[in-house]
Amino acid sequence: MEAILVAFFIFVLSCFIGFEVISKIPPTLHTPLMSGSNAISGITIAGALLCAGPKDMNATAILGWAAIIFAMINVVGGYWVTDRMMRMFKKK
């Protein structure tokens, strides 16, 4: 029970940090912000790797394999397209 409380603490405080940091991002960068935060939500990859970790061939592992693929699409696609957009911003 205590572990879940600690986790909940972390969650709530991170939400506050998120609101603080992200509300300062200018509208010009909102599209890259969305694709970039998409990439961050690909952090599920860490969970997927744990699920797919053991050398098993059961449903648990196979769900993990699939999760790795989708999370990785998120990570690579998200960061790459964000960088592609950010490169386009030019000064006068």
Add this chain to the structure above:
Amino acid sequence: MSLSGAGMTNIDMNLLVDFSYLISACLFIVGLKLQNRVRTARRGNFLSAFGMLLAIVVTLLLPEVVNYSVIFLMLAMGSAVGFLLAVNVRMTAMPQMVALLNGFGGLASALVSSSEFLRQGTAADTISLVTTMLGVFVGAITFTGSVLAYAKLEGWVEQQPVTFPLQQVLNLILALACLALGVILTGDRNAAWAFWMIAIISSVLGVLLVLPIGGADMPVVISLLNSYSGIAAAITGFVLMNKVLIVAGALVGASGIILCQIMCQAMNRSLVNVMFGGFGKVEGGTASKDGEYTSVKSCTSDEAALVLDGAQNIIIVPGYGLAAGRAQHSIRELQKLLESKGAAVKYAIHPVAGRMPGHMNILLAEAEVPYEQLYEMNDINPEFEQADVALVVGANDVTNPVARTERGSPIYGMPILDVDKARSVIVIKRSLSPGFAGIKNPLFEKENTMMFFADAKAGIDSLAKELKNL
């Protein structure tokens, strides 16, 4: 710390991994912080990506992660698909891309929760049971909702809101059914079927929640689904008691909510109204009632060019028509031409000008319009009074002055660009058809307004041609 003969023990390894996760979480936060300026944004994104790489590498070092051959194959497949998507996507199609990535994030979280549910089996304690159910619930809704949003944006599915009687009642019943199934499973660990029923019902619910939302409300929905994908990741963090997932998921959840709020304010609508309103459909039905135009002045390209030729201060107002007509490069050429004739050109960007937050800025950046020339609504509005010409391209509702004056109007109170205050106004638009709100725009009838009826790209190109000949 015991670094005993053979090297690090598993406990040391877990400590190292936890510590690395902390660094990853910090890199995500610092990375986002650097994105508050265009100048440092790229570095911020790079730091964030480095944090992700670190999290992946140290997870692979954990003693329970051993099935390397399969894992690397999956990593490679996902990376390849992600890379191809990112390199090939058109900037006009960014909303679809983000919708799809939201969906994949939700799906990955749902899969991890399901995997963890299977692994724990009947031995699961109540807390992990509840978190796995929540994980699959939010993840599945995010997935199917995003896929439908993708299909709507891509034009595979009708963009009009789809509504039917008792829709909200049905949604409520499905949500309550998930709750009931959750109670059943918590009471009886052998009722695994209840878990899979939750997965199925929430998938249906995701579709039903996005069905009633029309094309122009998509910015709100994508932002909301963005938030959901973060929340799904955070819940997965609770499932696995993994702190970096919780932090990163919370950041993304917060980001989506903020963008959602900004979009709602820009349309002067509540989130509830967007989610359950079926707005476009209802209002569309009454469109013709007072929508007759009586004194519209239309003009040809040479007349419009003459007006532009004499102007010193010009504000360009790009709307969705510009994006849809892929006219961003044409407008950039016209801008250069006007500047070579000595005019000062600024762009006025309404927050919902595109199909997602910041979309118009990206389209213009792609056409190499310097970002200093793009002005936010509140910064540019006081300048319209000094503008010689406001050139509106494919925008309608966001320039409609009734939003300021007519209490009964569906868009009353919506923040708009004060285009009507410019000395003269040129509107490039294909027809007088109403915008999303389905109402008449008195701007088109003002005596200082000239309507140039043309497709965005063709219209701008012909204007540029006339200007060159002057």
